[in-house]
Amino acid sequence: MAPGDLVPDHAKQLRSKEKRPGNRASKTNCEPDGSFVFEAHEAWKDFHNSLRHFYEVGELCDVKLKVRLPLLPVEFLTGTVAKEEMIKGSLSCRDLMDEARNYHLHLSHKVVLDFEYSARTIPRKHTAGVLFCVGGRGGSGDPFRSIECYSITKNSWFFGPEMNSRRRHVGVISVEGKVYAVGGHDGNEHLGNMEMFDPLTNKWMMKASMNTKRRGIALAALGGPIYAIGGLDDNSCFNDVERYDIESDCWSAVAPMNTPRGGVGSVALGSFVYAVGGNDGVISEMGQRRAGNGVSKLNGCLYVVGGFDDNSPLSSVERFDPRIYRWEYVSELTTPRGGVGVATVMGRVFAVGGHNGNIYLNTVEAFEPRMNRWELVGSVSHCRAGAGVAVCSSRVSQIRDVGQGSSNVANCM
Structure with a gap:
């Protein structure tokens, strides 16, 4: 996820946080090719705020074109994202969660019927x-x-x-x-x-x-x-x-x-x-x-x-x-x-x-x-x-x- 890719200019953007004392923000690799994702609590708050913006204006389905959930670490995906009420309350977002889960199952050598790769499973150029x-x-x-x-x-x-x-x-x-x-x-x-x-x-x-x-x-x-x-x-x-x-x-x-x-x-x-x-x-x-x-x-x-x-x-x-x-x-x-x-x-x-x-x-x-x-x-x-x-x-x-x-x-x- 990249600054500016997640939300419009007038909405709050997701940003990385440097690790510092008292802040557990860290930068981790979610893919073997080195795509960057951010497992920071503060970064997730920004993402949460962005989702709320889409939710309030009735455009939550637009997130599916901007957020690449499959590239998040599976622990963060299931432990944090899947528990978000706005994710659970949207059929479109639940479909995205299913795609992300199937992606990780596929990479773990499980046979997932009818699984297809999409733009959301490919890292952005700068990451x-x-x-x-x-x-x-x-x-x-x-x-x-x-x-x-x-x-x-x-x-x-x-x-x-x-x-x-x-x-x-x-x-x-x-x-x-x-x-x-x-x-x-x-x-x-x-x-x-x-x-x-x-x-x-x-x-x-x-x-x-x-x-x-x-x-x-x-x-x-x-x-x-x-x-x-x-x-x-x-x-x-x-x-x-x-x-x-x-x-x-x-x-x-x-x-x-x-x-x-x-x-x-x-x-x-x-x-x-x-x-x-x-x-x-x-x-x-x-x-x-x-x-x-x-x-x-x-x-x-x-x-x-x-x-x-x-x-x-x-x-x-x-x-x-x-x-x-x-x-x-x-x-x-x-x-x-x-x-x-x-x-x-x-x-x-x-x-x-x-x-x-x-x-x-x-x-x-x-x-x-x-x-x-x-x-x-x-x-x-x-x-x-x-x-x-x-x-x-x-x-x-x-x-x-x-x-x-x-x-x-x-x-x-």
């Missing part, structure tokens, strides 16, 4: 976070330390502060408003170290190193810790899985995978971490074997995008729905992409860069699930494959634009 494209390599062969960020509101890319290390085939993830880059290869050796970008300081900070140096790893976050999965070096692929505790800045080994996987993709979906594809990996449920693919989640489903089958880049995309435990093909990419970076923003899956078998790519395309269609949506400045892509729940205005960066690439060969 959707920032898409980061981190590292990779291009035609020059040297890995990048450069970062490109996508402004959803402006539909444009800009360079953010560079990493300390060059990294290709790097694992990248965003947790709690920060971006983590783990492992990879710097052009000379494999890396086990990790660095973290904090939008509040606009700096990359070195953190604890993994026990195993590797590239082509996948990262996933489930219940707080970060999991580094699989990967490879010049001699072998790994089934190693390490877990990073953010608070203690410490890595520890956990149960290894059954199969070694380099160039693997991973995502946390529900209560599971999925490892998909990779070298030395066989996923029998998928229609194609693939490594260097991108993996993301959208609407409770897992999407596997592009990758390489042996040495051939793929344009195929597969979707896994855990509610029915089935893989299916969806529309293909507009161009084959191996080593592609993938993330979900604003209800669409974005595929960034990669290699099409002839050249490194700087094009970006997005998948719209309701249309089952990929379309080109611009390009990054650097043609790159093996980059890490993640969505950070920060405001784009927090991130310093550093211009063209120090590693600009002249062409995509």
Whole structure:
């Protein structure tokens, strides 16, 4: 919910409150993609006043076009919103509550008959976070330390502060408003170290190193810790899985995978971490074997995008729905992409860069699930494959634009 989106100019607007002593207002993430919602008592009072305005002038049904209840945390939705008398007294608002409940049931892998996604289940642009494209390599062969960020509101890319290390085939993830880059290869050796970008300081900070140096790893976050999965070096692929505790800045080994996987993709979906594809990996449920693919989640489903089958880049995309435990093909990419970076923003899956078998790519395309269609949506400045892509729940205005960066690439060969 955004200031100005909830009520007319003459009505009181919903606004965020900074946390301060004696005030329990806090800012939390209601969606994996980092949409902001506000669980503040004072903010709810503003919302309550706005509802009363609509109620008094007989326009309460208009709220259904302005309030995105599905994006509220389920505890706040059921514990506060559902108990509001004006909500209970309006058939239109009760329909909205049913939609919100069904949305959360759907994401928890329950089968909800006739459920449909709507504009109210998609975050607004200014709350959707920032898409980061981190590292990779291009035609020059040297890995990048450069970062490109996508402004959803402006539909444009800009360079953010560079990493300390060059990294290709790097694992990248965003947790709690920060971006983590783990492992990879710097052009000379494999890396086990990790660095973290904090939008509040606009700096990359070195953190604890993994026990195993590797590239082509996948990262996933489930219940707080970060999991580094699989990967490879010049001699072998790994089934190693390490877990990073953010608070203690410490890595520890956990149960290894059954199969070694380099160039693997991973995502946390529900209560599971999925490892998909990779070298030395066989996923029998998928229609194609693939490594260097991108993996993301959208609407409770897992999407596997592009990758390489042996040495051939793929344009195929597969979707896994855990509610029915089935893989299916969806529309293909507009161009084959191996080593592609993938993330979900604003209800669409974005595929960034990669290699099409002839050249490194700087094009970006997005998948719209309701249309089952990929379309080109611009390009990054650097043609790159093996980059890490993640969505950070920060405001784009927090991130310093550093211009063209120090590693600009002249062409995509």
